[in-house]
Amino acid sequence: MLNFEFKNPTKIIFGKETIKNLSKEIPADAKILMLYGGGSIKKNGIYDEVKQSLASYQVIEFGGIPANPEYEVLVDALALIKKEEITYLLAVGGGSVIDGTKFLSSAALYTGDNPWDILEKGIRTDVGLPFGTVLTLPATGSEMNSGAVISRRGTNQKLGMGGPGLFPQFSILDPKVIQSIPKHQLANGVVDAFTHVLEQYMTYPAHASLQDRFAESILQTLIEVAPTVIENPFYHEAASNFMWSCTMALNGLIQKGVPTDWAVHAIGHELTVFFGIDHARTLAIIAPSHYRYNFETKKAKLAQCAERVFGITTGTMEEKAATCIEHFEKFFHSLGIQTKLSEYTTEYLGTAERIEARFIERGMLGLGEHKAITPSDVRQIVSMSY
Amino acid sequence: MLNFEFKNPTKIIFGKETIKNLSKEIPADAKILMLYGGGSIKKNGIYDEVKQSLASYQVIEFGGIPANPEYEVLVDALALIKKEEITYLLAVGGGSVIDGTKFLSSAALYTGDNPWDILEKGIRTDVGLPFGTVLTLPATGSEMNSGAVISRRGTNQKLGMGGPGLFPQFSILDPKVIQSIPKHQLANGVVDAFTHVLEQYMTYPAHASLQDRFAESILQTLIEVAPTVIENPFYHEAASNFMWSCTMALNGLIQKGVPTDWAVHAIGHELTVFFGIDHARTLAIIAPSHYRYNFETKKAKLAQCAERVFGITTGTMEEKAATCIEHFEKFFHSLGIQTKLSEYTTEYLGTAERIEARFIERGMLGLGEHKAITPSDVRQIVSMSY
Numbered sequence: 001m002l003n004f005e006f007k008n009p010t011k012i013i014f015g016k017e018t019i020k021n022l023s024k025e026i027p028a029d030a031k032i033l034m035l036y037g038g039g040s041i042k043k044n045g046i047y048d049e050v051k052q053s054l055a056s057y058q059v060i061e062f063g064g065i066p067a068n069p070e071y072e073v074l075v076d077a078l079a080l081i082k083k084e085e086i087t088y089l090l091a092v093g094g095g096s097v098i099d100g101t102k103f104l105s106s107a108a109l110y111t112g113d114n115p116w117d118i119l120e121k122g123i124r125t126d127v128g129l130p131f132g133t134v135l136t137l138p139a140t141g142s143e144m145n146s147g148a149v150i151s152r153r154g155t156n157q158k159l160g161m162g163g164p165g166l167f168p169q170f171s172i173l174d175p176k177v178i179q180s181i182p183k184h185q186l187a188n189g190v191v192d193a194f195t196h197v198l199e200q201y202m203t204y205p206a207h208a209s210l211q212d213r214f215a216e217s218i219l220q221t222l223i224e225v226a227p228t229v230i231e232n233p234f235y236h237e238a239a240s241n242f243m244w245s246c247t248m249a250l251n252g253l254i255q256k257g258v259p260t261d262w263a264v265h266a267i268g269h270e271l272t273v274f275f276g277i278d279h280a281r282t283l284a285i286i287a288p289s290h291y292r293y294n295f296e297t298k299k300a301k302l303a304q305c306a307e308r309v310f311g312i313t314t315g316t317m318e319e320k321a322a323t324c325i326e327h328f329e330k331f332f333h334s335l336g337i338q339t340k341l342s343e344y345t346t347e348y349l350g351t352a353e354r355i356e357a358r359f360i361e362r363g364m365l366g367l368g369e370h371k372a373i374t375p376s377d378v379r380q381i382v383s384m385s386y
Numbered sequence: 387m388l389n390f391e392f393k394n395p396t397k398i399i400f401g402k403e404t405i406k407n408l409s410k411e412i413p414a415d416a417k418i419l420m421l422y423g424g425g426s427i428k429k430n431g432i433y434d435e436v437k438q439s440l441a442s443y444q445v446i447e448f449g450g451i452p453a454n455p456e457y458e459v460l461v462d463a464l465a466l467i468k469k470e471e472i473t474y475l476l477a478v479g480g481g482s483v484i485d486g487t488k489f490l491s492s493a494a495l496y497t498g499d500n501p502w503d504i505l506e507k508g509i510r511t512d513v514g515l516p517f518g519t520v521l522t523l524p525a526t527g528s529e530m531n532s533g534a535v536i537s538r539r540g541t542n543q544k545l546g547m548g549g550p551g552l553f554p555q556f557s558i559l560d561p562k563v564i565q566s567i568p569k570h571q572l573a574n575g576v577v578d579a580f581t582h583v584l585e586q587y588m589t590y591p592a593h594a595s596l597q598d599r600f601a602e603s604i605l606q607t608l609i610e611v612a613p614t615v616i617e618n619p620f621y622h623e624a625a626s627n628f629m630w631s632c633t634m635a636l637n638g639l640i641q642k643g644v645p646t647d648w649a650v651h652a653i654g655h656e657l658t659v660f661f662g663i664d665h666a667r668t669l670a671i672i673a674p675s676h677y678r679y680n681f682e683t684k685k686a687k688l689a690q691c692a693e694r695v696f697g698i699t700t701g702t703m704e705e706k707a708a709t710c711i712e713h714f715e716k717f718f719h720s721l722g723i724q725t726k727l728s729e730y731t732t733e734y735l736g737t738a739e740r741i742e743a744r745f746i747e748r749g750m751l752g753l754g755e756h757k758a759i760t761p762s763d764v765r766q767i768v769s770m771s772y
Contacts, residue, residue, distance in 0.1 A: 001626040003401025008394070014643065015389025207623035210607045210631050217599030224595055237593035240387040244643070245596050257400065257630070 001208045004256040010144045011170040018174045022053035025132055025170045030088035031058045033081055035101050037065050037093045041136060044180035050092055050134055060084055069100030071116060071152040078115065081108050089131035095140030098133050099148035102166045105129045118161055119150055125163030132170040136177045138243040139189035141196060141250025143171035158269060175239035183230050187335040188280035190226045193246040194219060195283040199262045200255040202291065203369040205300050208258045215254045216308050221245045223331060259369040264290050266367055267378055270355045275345045284332040284339050289384035291325050341385050352382035387594045390642040396530045397556040404560045408439035411518055411556045416474035417444045419467055421487050423451050423479045427522060430566035436478055436520055446470050455486030457502060457538040467494050474516055480523030485534035488552045491515045504547055505536055511549035518556040522563045524629040525575035527582060527636025529557035544655060561625035569616050573721040574666035576612045579632040580605060581669040585648050586641040588677065589755040591686050594644045601640045602694050607631045612721060645755040650676050652753055653764055656741045661731050670718040670725050675770035677711050727771050738768035
């Protein structure tokens with residue numbers, strides 16, 4: 001096990017009818033900016049519930065935060081925060097709205113001239129404007145971590161930020177929110193959380209028995225509940241386990257003491273940039289090829305996963321490992337998610353070379369847990385994903 | 387899954403050579419009271435390491451906190467805190483020293499006349515004097531939770547306390563500390579953590595798939611590493627997994643969203659009071675009888691545990707459940723821990739009736755996850771444990 005530090009101060013309020021607890025969590029004299037996305041919360045009743053819980057507060061609203069939260073939109077919210085002297089932010093949404101709110105939390109107290117520097121210069125946020133979240137789309141784990149990814153359309157950049165000041169003070173997780181999520185987005189959420197676990201688990205063995213088993217627990221739970229979540233999102237028990245699994249997949253716990261990979265995310269992101277493919281689906285495209293290409297370094301953990309998650313007890317380590325990758329593909333397919341780039345676009349030829357060139361240009365010369373995956377390796381992984 | 391709230395702000399600093407990080411965690415102007423137990427830290431080098439890390443601070447010491455931390459001893463430390471105007475507490479020890487420090491954290495800021503009221507009147511601690519810990523004995527989880535149990539010899543009381551103000555600000559977990567722990571205490575630590583998990587898991591099924599699997603993960607890891615931990619505590623990987631399992635067993639995570647039992651602890655405590663049997667060993671005596679006596683309400687989870695933890699795939703639910711209890715006993719025996727009261731004392735006759743009487747007297751009329759275990763049931767459980 002590697003040395004680690006772990007601290008996660010976010011308060012989780014989980015379960016049925018928990019949105020009404022909002023007012024217990026926010027100081028009575030707060031002036032709140034409520035942030036949300038495209039407006040689905042106005043159709044599914046969550047907007048009304050939140051507003052009702054906040055009846056005694058001064059609340060200003062800022063809607064329209066897009067998927068892949070955009071800097072160009074967020075600067076308008078930042079101006080509003082300053083003009084209205086907002087003291088508390090409330091994100092009502094999924095990962096994009098929460099990530100956007102994290103940027104605003106940081107930028108609101110940033111004393112430099114240009115808030116984009118927080119991202120471009122990688123400035124760590126030690127203290128942010130306090131904020132809470134009401135999660136409406138389980139997937140990213142942003143509701144219980146201190147990281148965010150922000151896009152800037154003008155420069156085609158997508159950069160990460162973080163710091164101990166960016167944990168939500170609280171996050172309300174009422175599983176009923178999944179009832180109004182379209183099936184394809186629920187499937188995306190499952191794959192997103194599943195791949196988050198793989199990025200922190202499918203590396204080389206690090207003698208971290210408990211972390212391994214926790215990671216396997218999340219994979220098993222997602223596999224177990226996914227069919228019900230997608231077919232019957234009104235079933236509370238499946239929704240609860242899905243929601244809590246997504247949070248636990250990326251709240252920092254399972255990555256402590258172990259090596260992590262994240263190459264699938266780095267490569268997959270390019271497919272979103274080029275083709276607009278949903279983030280989760282890019283992960284389903286890249287992950288199997290990534291594990292096949294880096295089979296030697298990952299086969300021990302792949303075989304362990306085959307045994308413990310998929311119950312495969314026969315065959316050599318190599319056979320188990322290969323079967324494990326096939327099981328990942330079958331699982332993604334069972335959710336209606338294709339795993340080949342050519343199933344998403346006819347214009348896939350040349351993608352591998354384009355991504356290789358972009359990684360060279362940006363100095364991304366060593367990915368993965370060994371920092372040994374070169375742009376040339378990336379080209380071959382992407383080719384295998386056609 | 388039941389509704390829950392979860393917040394755990396303790397910072398964990400885990401791994402090799404981490405004690406030297408102490409000074410990064412405590413404010414430079416702090417006046418520290420360093421608390422420890424019987425002095426084993428002076429023999430194993432931890433005392434010197436801690437003192438060296440604190441070289442730049444004003445440090446006063448208070449040693450001699452006994453196992454089952456006693457109010458009579460702690461009031462002397464409290465007087466010292468007030469006299470010396472201490473601003474920060476540092477517990478260097480196991481669960482007893484940490485629990486004692488939690489009492490002092492609360493009592494130092496308590497404005498009432500009698501600090502025992504915190505325990506007797508169940509006063510919740512919202513803010514305590516800040517404190518950190520250097521864990522020297524993995525077992526209780528106190529290093530990452532906000533509860534404490536304090537004994538008062540004069541009145542033969544043992545009472546719990548807690549509150550959000552009693553999370554350690556940080557806890558340093560260097561697995562090498564187990565190298566100097568006697569084998570029987572290591573065995574106790576394994577059984578203590580193992581039973582902590584059972585108290586939060588061996589109830590009725592609550593459709594909390596992820597929590598179930600996390601609980602099973604801790605049980606499996608403890609079973610896996612226990613032989614190595616006891617035979618070769620110098621092996622870092624086993625020590626690490628043991629230490630982290632003990633923390634995760636009682637830091638609040640696995641009890642969220644599920645019913646909990648804790649009857650084994652309530653009954654086992656009496657055996658410590660009567661016979662001075664080690665806490666962990668009382669749990670090993672009571673748990674098997676408790677599960678046999680309450681077989682009907684627990685058999686579904688016992689069978690699940692048999693399947694997932696012990697790999698028992700054949701037989702009826704009842705057969706699997708019965709086998710699971712036998713496996714618990716075998717595991718305890720493999721650690722050199724006996725599971726019958728008569729193996730600890732020849733004066734066991736009448737114990738069941740005495741405990742029944744004490745439970746009636748103290749109004750403990752309904753134990754367990756259904757609050758349905760009466761003093762008469764307790765008598766029968768204890769009789770079965772002879």
